[in-house]
Amino acid sequence: MANTIHTTLGETEYFPGIGRIRYEGPDTDNPLAYRFYDESRVVAGKTMREHFKFAVAYWHTLCGTGGDPFGPGTKAFPWLRATDPVQQAKDKMDAAFEFITKLGLPYYCFHDFDLIAEGDTLAESERRLHTIGDYARAKMAASGVRLLWGTANLFSHPRYMNGAATNPDFAALVQAGAQVKMALDLTIALGGENYVFWGGREGYQSLLNTDMKRELDHMARFLDAAKDYARKNGFTGNFFIEPKPMDPSKHQYDFDCATVIGFLREYGLDKDFKLNVEVNHATLALHSFQHELQVAANAGMLGSIDANRGDYQNGWDTDQFPNNVYEITEAMLVILEAGGLQGGGVNFDAKTRRNSTDPDDLFHAHIGGIDVFARALLAADAILEKSAYRQLRRERYASFDSGEGQAFEKGQLSLENLAEIARRNGEPAQRSGKQEMFENLLNRFV
Ligand code: XUL
Numbered sequence: 001m002a003n004t005i006h007t008t009l010g011e012t013e014y015f016p017g018i019g020r021i022r023y024e025g026p027d028t029d030n031p032l033a034y035r036f037y038d039e040s041r042v043v044a045g046k047t048m049r050e051h052f053k054f055a056v057a058y059w060h061t062l063c064g065t066g067g068d069p070f071g072p073g074t075k076a077f078p079w080l081r082a083t084d085p086v087q088q089a090k091d092k093m094d095a096a097f098e099f100i101t102k103l104g105l106p107y108y109c110f111h112d113f114d115l116i117a118e119g120d121t122l123a124e125s126e127r128r129l130h131t132i133g134d135y136a137r138a139k140m141a142a143s144g145v146r147l148l149w150g151t152a153n154l155f156s157h158p159r160y161m162n163g164a165a166t167n168p169d170f171a172a173l174v175q176a177g178a179q180v181k182m183a184l185d186l187t188i189a190l191g192g193e194n195y196v197f198w199g200g201r202e203g204y205q206s207l208l209n210t211d212m213k214r215e216l217d218h219m220a221r222f223l224d225a226a227k228d229y230a231r232k233n234g235f236t237g238n239f240f241i242e243p244k245p246m247d248p249s250k251h252q253y254d255f256d257c258a259t260v261i262g263f264l265r266e267y268g269l270d271k272d273f274k275l276n277v278e279v280n281h282a283t284l285a286l287h288s289f290q291h292e293l294q295v296a297a298n299a300g301m302l303g304s305i306d307a308n309r310g311d312y313q314n315g316w317d318t319d320q321f322p323n324n325v326y327e328i329t330e331a332m333l334v335i336l337e338a339g340g341l342q343g344g345g346v347n348f349d350a351k352t353r354r355n356s357t358d359p360d361d362l363f364h365a366h367i368g369g370i371d372v373f374a375r376a377l378l379a380a381d382a383i384l385e386k387s388a389y390r391q392l393r394r395e396r397y398a399s400f401d402s403g404e405g406q407a408f409e410k411g412q413l414s415l416e417n418l419a420e421i422a423r424r425n426g427e428p429a430q431r432s433g434k435q436e437m438f439e440n441l442l443n444r445f446v
């Protein structure tokens, strides 16, 4: 294969000619360098490395060969060549750790069967996950790379066509249970810091054949059982739900952050579960990313981020790498003001385009996304520390800081009191929202 060479150690190098990606500053001409991500630079009391906890998503970066509904994959990744599943999984993991360490990133994330192909039986799958788990543990120890989160793929196999935890057939639900148990075991064994649930097929294609209430009850029971099992087995990390409104199902129950927060509270799961907010899922729900972050932050549930972007023209989940500094600066403002992410980090749930077929395209994609976040962090920190942004926003609410406004906030005024004050005060003076000025303020710092 043109783009692999064998090193003197006999181990294949999958990205020859690419060394450790380093910070070289904004003026460098080197496309394989960071311009803004300086991992040890301290911003707002933390290093950039600590702020972001950047993670490589195994499914897109190592497994995604560019197939779409109109044609097969285009990327002949050399690490996928072996036909023996265990050998293929080890090759893929060698490539993964070479890639992650060359980028200098601290974390990765996976679904169970991203790591190794599912077996024909649960016992065979479990054997395979043990084998690749041992291999991963050694790789992680040697490199210092850690597991940000693990998850189970409960949406690809045909048995989940009617859902996993919300499947109307108990026989399918128990398969999902067995799979989550194995994925939790693996996550715990690898010191995974969090565990994610994305309900790809937890929803419906038609309400006509669906008992929504019963399915939601089942989903809550399932999450509760998974949580109890993990806690009993020593897992101290966070459970995250990843909202998404649709695709592949017509309607997913975890539609958006507000819906998930309501669900978690209704079923008493809000102490153990937080949210993993994905950019393109937010926009599919017709929200902005920053809106979804703010909703999660308001509930104290802003756990982690799946970084990517959608497309302004296309209404589906294009999962492109982030490249919009203005948008991510708005996001970083929310994250910084919320005091950071709770337990999670920034996972690049993003894929290079189908016609980006060179091995170095994976590097360009990640470097670009990483630098967008770094630049946005610097801008957001400057906006908060050096501009009048916070003060200007606070001043809009100044009438609640004292007197009757404050009494209202404290719950001391009845509706009759409000009516009385209105009559006494008369029509309020007009006060501009100054939106364009706020927008310009942000633009000044990006
Ligand atoms: C799909 C998606 C998933 C989750 C993990 O839209 O975002 O890859 O992040 O299951």
Ligand code: CO
Pocket (backbone or CB within 6 Å): 198, 242, 278, 306, 349
């Ligand atoms: Co995601």
